[in-house]
Amino acid sequence: MTDTNDNPTATNPEPFNVHEFLAKHRMIGIVWCIEDVQEVRPDLTDDQAWEVLQAVERRHDAEIGINWLTLEIFADDLFPEPRNGKEA
Numbered sequence: 001m002t003d004t005n006d007n008p009t010a011t012n013p014e015p016f017n018v019h020e021f022l023a024k025h026r027m028i029g030i031v032w033c034i035e036d037v038q039e040v041r042p043d044l045t046d047d048q049a050w051e052v053l054q055a056v057e058r059r060h061d062a063e064i065g066i067n068w069l070t071l072e073i074f075a076d077d078l079f080p081e082p083r084n085g086k087e088a
């Protein structure tokens with residue numbers, strides 16, 4: 001059961017289905033998850049990967065979109081990899 005704005009109500013035992021919601025409103029959405037961030041930066045914790053996703057959502061360039069490279073760039077910006085004493 002949902003309210004008039006398609007929000008799940010407290011009495012609704014069914015999980016919210018984002019794909020059905022988007023289809024009903026003729027919308028699309030591309031979903032990225034923390035595991036995607038950890039594909040490009042396996043050293044990040046779940047919380048750090050979530051911070052990366054939140055930053056990407058807030059600051060991404062709509063002309064470019066979100067892709068593997070943007071995830072990596074944002075991750076590197078927020079959490080620079082340790083250099084281990086090696087120079088580039």
